[in-house]
Amino acid sequence: MKDSVYMAEMDAFTYREKLAKDAIVFVPVGALEQHGSHMAMCVDAYLTKAMAGATAEKVGGICAEPIIYGFKSQQRSGGGFHLTGTTSLDGSTLIAIVRDICRNIAEDGARKIVFMNGHYENYQFVYEGVDLALRDLRMEGIDDVEVMLMSYWDFVDDKTIEELYPEGFTGWDLEHAGVMETSLMLLLYPDLVDMDRIDEELYVGLPAVLPNYDVLPIKPEYTPPSGCLSHPGASTKEKGEILRDVAVKNMVDAIEKEFGA
Ligand code: ZN
Numbered sequence: 335m336k337d338s339v340y341m342a343e344m345d346a347f348t349y350r351e352k353l354a355k356d357a358i359v360f361v362p363v364g365a366l367e368q369h370g371s372h373m374a375m376c377v378d379a380y381l382t383k384a385m386a387g388a389t390a391e392k393v394g395g396i397c398a399e400p401i402i403y404g405f406k407s408q409q410r411s412g413g414g415f416h417l418t419g420t421t422s423l424d425g426s427t428l429i430a431i432v433r434d435i436c437r438n439i440a441e442d443g444a445r446k447i448v449f450m451n452g453h454y455e456n457y458q459f460v461y462e463g464v465d466l467a468l469r470d471l472r473m474e475g476i477d478d479v480e481v482m483l484m485s486y487w488d489f490v491d492d493k494t495i496e497e498l499y500p501e502g503f504t505g506w507d508l509e510h511a512g513v514m515e516t517s518l519m520l521l522l523y524p525d526l527v528d529m530d531r532i533d534e535e536l537y538v539g540l541p542a543v544l545p546n547y548d549v550l551p552i553k554p555e556y557t558p559p560s561g562c563l564s565h566p567g568a569s570t571k572e573k574g575e576i577l578r579d580v581a582v583k584n585m586v587d588a589i590e591k592e593f594g595a
């Protein structure tokens with residue numbers, strides 16, 4: 335069996351040995367969500383798995399399988415859960431999934447866990463699931479588990495943003511299917527991106543101009559017709575490489591600071 339940072343590709347005995355040596359376990363949290371006509375719907379789950387895998391490799395950690403469904407896509411950050419293909423969980427379901435996975439990994443011996451988020455809307459539900467898992471674990475007498483939560487784009491520093499977005503940066507919420515995700519996909523999963531599918535007649539009204547509030551039921555006319563919130567046209571594999579390397583380096587620094595890895 336080849337050596338792998340991915341838990342699913344590891345035998346259980348190797349996993350146990352690594353946990354006994356206090357390996358950090360990473361859990362990527364993604365979504366199954368439309369990303370325009372130029373990318374597959376796996377973006378949030380697959381990119382986060384790759385980012386967590388690259389980070390785990392640097393700290394001798396283990397990357398568990400991603401949670402591949404996420405909380406409801408919102409119009410102001412993912413186009414909205416009304417769009418066909420976007421297949422979302424209720425908040426209570428995501429909390430329950432995170433809670434179960436976090437508790438189970440800790441019961442097996444992990445003491446340092448990182449939940450890495452790759453779908454904007456997930457964050458508070460992951461936070462709640464982790465907090466409830468730690469409460470469960472304390473009831474079981476396990477009180478030495480530490481968990482970090484992060485969204486990988488928060489580790490792209492301002493200098494890199496200035497370099498990669500010379501015409502101005504609209505914020506991570508509007509980056510849905512934009513330059514960051516598309517560049518990372520071109521680097522990591524080129525077969526799942528097709529820049530020729532960026533149809534200029536469809537990719538209009540970008541970056542999206544959205545109200546500074548939410549409204550339910552969703553008003554579909556607020557979402558740009560492509561389902562993207564910013565234009566991916568300037569994406570390149572080279573930008574993907576810069577984004578990955580900067581984010582991974584800064585996540586490693588944060589993890590080493592917190593966990594002393
Ligand atoms: Zn996305």
Ligand code: MN
Pocket residue numbers: 365367378411412452453454455510
């Ligand atoms: Mn998303």
